[in-house]
Amino acid sequence: MALSLSGAWRERPGPVGRFLRAALALDAPSVSALVEAGVPHWDATALLRRLVESGEVGAGGWDPRARAAYGELLREPPAAAPLLQRLPEGERPREKALERGIESLGDAELLAVLLRTGAVGEGVLELAQRLLAEHGGLVGLARLTPAELAALPGLGEAKAVELAAAFALGARLAAAQASERPRLDRPEAVADFVQRALAPLLLPLPHEELWCLPLDSQCRLLGRPRAVTRGDVDGVDAGPRAFFRIALAAGAVQAIAVHNHPSGDPTPSAADWAVTERLCAAGRTLDIALCDHLIIGQGGRYAALRSLDPSRFR
Numbered sequence: 001m002a003l004s005l006s007g008a009w010r011e012r013p014g015p016v017g018r019f020l021r022a023a024l025a026l027d028a029p030s031v032s033a034l035v036e037a038g039v040p041h042w043d044a045t046a047l048l049r050r051l052v053e054s055g056e057v058g059a060g061g062w063d064p065r066a067r068a069a070y071g072e073l074l075r076e077p078p079a080a081a082p083l084l085q086r087l088p089e090g091e092r093p094r095e096k097a098l099e100r101g102i103e104s105l106g107d108a109e110l111l112a113v114l115l116r117t118g119a120v121g122e123g124v125l126e127l128a129q130r131l132l133a134e135h136g137g138l139v140g141l142a143r144l145t146p147a148e149l150a151a152l153p154g155l156g157e158a159k160a161v162e163l164a165a166a167f168a169l170g171a172r173l174a175a176a177q178a179s180e181r182p183r184l185d186r187p188e189a190v191a192d193f194v195q196r197a198l199a200p201l202l203l204p205l206p207h208e209e210l211w212c213l214p215l216d217s218q219c220r221l222l223g224r225p226r227a228v229t230r231g232d233v234d235g236v237d238a239g240p241r242a243f244f245r246i247a248l249a250a251g252a253v254q255a256i257a258v259h260n261h262p263s264g265d266p267t268p269s270a271a272d273w274a275v276t277e278r279l280c281a282a283g284r285t286l287d288i289a290l291c292d293h294l295i296i297g298q299g300g301r302y303a304a305l306r307s308l309d310p311s312r313f314r
Contacts, residue, residue: 003069004054005047015040019047020070028061093125107138114166119154127154139298142167142204170200184256185219187304190294194258198225199296202260207231210259210275212243214252215291222250225258240282247288255283257293264298268305273312276305280313289313 009016022037023029029051034044051057056066089095093109105113111128118124131152135141141149141163149160184190190213202209210228213221226246247255257279259272276293283290290313292306306313 003066003073004050004056005070006073008047008050009073015043016047017074019043020074023048023051023057024062024067024070024074026061029057108132111138111141111163114163115159122154130154139204142170143206167204173200181220181222183219184213184215184221184291187292187294187307190256190292191302191304193221194294194296194302195300198258202258202296203298205230205260206262208259208262210243210257212246213256213258214247214250215254215256216251217253219254219291222252226250240279243279244282244286244288248286252288254289254291256291258296259294260296264301266295266297266301266303268295268303268308272305273309276312 005016005020009020019034019039022034022039025037026033029048031041031044031048034048035041048057051066054066056063056070090099093105093113096109097105097113102110108125108128111132112124115124115128118127122130131141131154132138135144144152144164146157146160146164149155149163150157152160155163182189182193184193198211202211207230209230211225212228213225214223216222228242228246243255243257257276261267272293272295276290279290279293292304292313295303295305297303
């Protein structure tokens with residue numbers, strides 16, 4: 001038979017199990033008798049009301065079939081407590097962030113902090129882990145619209161909008177950092193800037209985008225990076241005209257090209273080298289040197305084409 005408290009027992013085996021053991025020991029359970037047996041008043045009141053409303057306990061006491069069924073239920077091993085409850089207090093995401101810094105949290109822990117609560121039968125850490133696994137990590141989740149997030153099991157509209165807002169804030173922070181004027185005179189400096197300022201914008205995209213970083217004579221960024229085109233980088237819109245129009249408008253004397261690989265693998269293709277050669281040739285004509293061409297991928301990986309073949313940039 002269906003039992004009104006079976007779900008509650010699996011979600012809260014400790015307090016609900018304590019209530020049921022005390023109630024089963026009484027032929028006619030009452031709030032006062034349950035409280036006297038050590039059950040907290042709020043649990044005794046709420047859980048006994050559910051037994052009465054379901055007809056499992058009546059004016060004369062227990063329904064015999066329900067009493068036997070609950071006895072069998074208590075002999076089953078309870079479901080494991082949610083992962084968050086099994087962690088030592090210092091290892092739980094909020095406490096860990098306060099003690100060791102927010103950077104100490106993994107992706108699932110950060111997501112759990114934003115979600116705050118789990119779903120029915122699923123703890124918040126388990127929910128966060130499942131969402132990441134099902135959508136290819138944070139990048140995959142960030143690609144979803146608020147409506148798509150709301151349709152995922154365990155979320156709903158409120159959590160979906162909160163997650164979308166968090167992803168949008170990250171992208172806007174990246175854009176704000178891009179307004180700095182760093183010195184981009186080494187491949188490592190360029191890669192560091194691109195990973196901080198552009199990767200959060202480019203990595204979630206399902207298509208390629210080519211960007212221009214205009215530089216002054218001291219290799220400092222002029223203005224902010226600008227998107228040249230979207231789509232395949234070797235497409236017609238990614239030609240030198242569109243790229244150097246941005247560099248000229250910024251008053252640049254040199255520039256860096258950056259684009260993403262949605263596959264996550266930054267290995268340059270033949271098309272990437274062809275685009276680089278066309279940009280270098282046009283830059284020599286305009287007297288605006290192409291300093292480098294970076295391809296960014298997942299996990300902090302990148303390819304700096306100048307380091308791979310400096311001869312193509314002469």
